[in-house]
Amino acid sequence: MTVATKAQPSGALDLSPIQPELEAVTQRILAALEDPVAKSVTYLITAGGKRLRPALVLLAGHTGPSPDRAGLIEAAAAVELIHTATLIHDDIIDRSPTRRNQPTFHYRWGTERAVLMGDYLYATAFTMIAGLRTPEIMRIMARVCQELSRGELHEVDARFRLHLTEADYFSIIADKTASLIAGCCRSGALLGGYAPQAVESWGTFGQQFGMAFQITDDCLDLTGSAEELGKSVHADLDKGVVSLPIIYLAEGLSPAQRAKLFGRSTGRALSPAALARIMRAAVRGGAVARAEARARALGEQAREALRGVPSNGLAETVGALAAYATTRRN
Numbered sequence: 001m002t003v004a005t006k007a008q009p010s011g012a013l014d015l016s017p018i019q020p021e022l023e024a025v026t027q028r029i030l031a032a033l034e035d036p037v038a039k040s041v042t043y044l045i046t047a048g049g050k051r052l053r054p055a056l057v058l059l060a061g062h063t064g065p066s067p068d069r070a071g072l073i074e075a076a077a078a079v080e081l082i083h084t085a086t087l088i089h090d091d092i093i094d095r096s097p098t099r100r101n102q103p104t105f106h107y108r109w110g111t112e113r114a115v116l117m118g119d120y121l122y123a124t125a126f127t128m129i130a131g132l133r134t135p136e137i138m139r140i141m142a143r144v145c146q147e148l149s150r151g152e153l154h155e156v157d158a159r160f161r162l163h164l165t166e167a168d169y170f171s172i173i174a175d176k177t178a179s180l181i182a183g184c185c186r187s188g189a190l191l192g193g194y195a196p197q198a199v200e201s202w203g204t205f206g207q208q209f210g211m212a213f214q215i216t217d218d219c220l221d222l223t224g225s226a227e228e229l230g231k232s233v234h235a236d237l238d239k240g241v242v243s244l245p246i247i248y249l250a251e252g253l254s255p256a257q258r259a260k261l262f263g264r265s266t267g268r269a270l271s272p273a274a275l276a277r278i279m280r281a282a283v284r285g286g287a288v289a290r291a292e293a294r295a296r297a298l299g300e301q302a303r304e305a306l307r308g309v310p311s312n313g314l315a316e317t318v319g320a321l322a323a324y325a326t327t328r329r330n
Contacts, residue, residue, distance in 0.1 A: 013050065013324045017317045018058045021073065025054045028077040032124055040109060041117055044084055047100040052213075054080045056181060057188035059321065060202045063312045064192020071132050071191045078125040079184050082141065085121035086148060086180075088114050093156070094239055137187045144183035151175025159240035162250045162262060169244050170211065177217075178210025185209075194309075201309050205322075208302035212325040215295035218243035219288050222279045224329065237275055244294065246278070249287035292326070299326045 015022060029045050054076035061072040090096075091104040092114050098104060106114035122145070129138050154172045158164055185206030189199040221236045222245055236243055242250075250258055261281060263274065270278070282288050303322045311318065 013052075013328070014320055015051075015055050015317070017314060018055060018062065021058050021062075021069075021076075022051055022055060024073050025051070025058070025076045025080065028073055029080060032077065032081070032128065038117070038120060038124070040113075041084070041088075041105065041121065043102060044087070044099070044105060045080070047102045049100055051080065053083050053180060053184045055321070056184040056206060057191075059314060059318055060185045060188030060194075061192035063310060063314050063318065064189060064194045064198075065310065065312075066193030068133070068191045068193070071134065072188060074128050074132060075137060075187050075191060076184075078128040079141070079180070079187070081121045081125035081128075082145065083180065085118040085125070088118040088121070090152070093152070094235065096235060132191075134187075134190050136190055140183050140186050140190075144179045147175040147179035151177070151179070155241060158242060161242055162246075162258060164242045164247055166244065166247055169242070169247055173211055173214040174207070177214040178207045181210035181213065182206035198309050201305050204305040205302045208298045208305060209322060209325050212295040212298035212302065215244050215291055215298070216326050216328060219245055219291050219295070220329070222282050222288055237278060238270060243291075245282045245287045245291040248290045249278070249282045249285060252285060252287070295326045299323065 026045065030042060033039065033042055033045070057076040057079055058072055061067045061069075061075075087099060088105045091099055092106045092111055096104050097107050104114075105117060109117075126138070126141070129141055132138075151172050151174070155176060158168065158172065182203045183206070185202040186199055189202035194202070218236065221243065237246065250262075253261065261278060263270065299322060302325070303319070306318065
């Protein structure tokens, strides 16, 4: 596949070639959540999320030689349920009040219900995956959930650690973000009828794309607006998450400069004024630009992974999606 690099204006994502399938995924999710216990979560499903992960399942599948169309809808619905479960649990950990410009589930319904709802969504997703005719997808997604949890645990352990290295950071985001995206790509490629080598090429694409996506997200946490992002800005920095721009910023400071900018004590939230100072230093000192360049390099590696893989007429859509990892604004 020669992946086109044309991006939509202002980082927008055009998924019109698979829009009917994405709508079918939404309907399948809503059907799976007909139980009265689960109805309260449907607002998160329909609140304008990017639907990036189901889109990757569908695109990887529909570029293949023999797509299992029903299986692709089922798998795409399952991964969106897994993703929604991770968001609910993440918002509890982060004590986030909003998501997609809506109150978070725990903020609206309470922490106990939120924990249980996340578990319910995981169980529902794996019930759907178990019904697929491709058993390898169960193994892929079970491993993904293990990696997601490991990445979150490592991120919690790494809070307020300004000596975190780039390698440490990449290890964390490979698990907490890229693993699910790579799993979506591998699952879709399997359901598309690809040979094992092409399935792995799609998995490599997803891994590199996911890393670029997370780095861009970390940069937007410092430079974006709450209106664009649909959630609080500086939220990661406020809770002590040491992102790639912050690693690059800290590397360029002397111990005295670091103590002055970040404070001498760690393990506690920073004041709004301190957050603003750190954000300005990351931008003016070039740390954000350096992180953005790293994301672009990973995006190029993602595109390279699909070189020679058949596209079934969808190369431009896949290329626009690849570019979206580093051009998006929310």
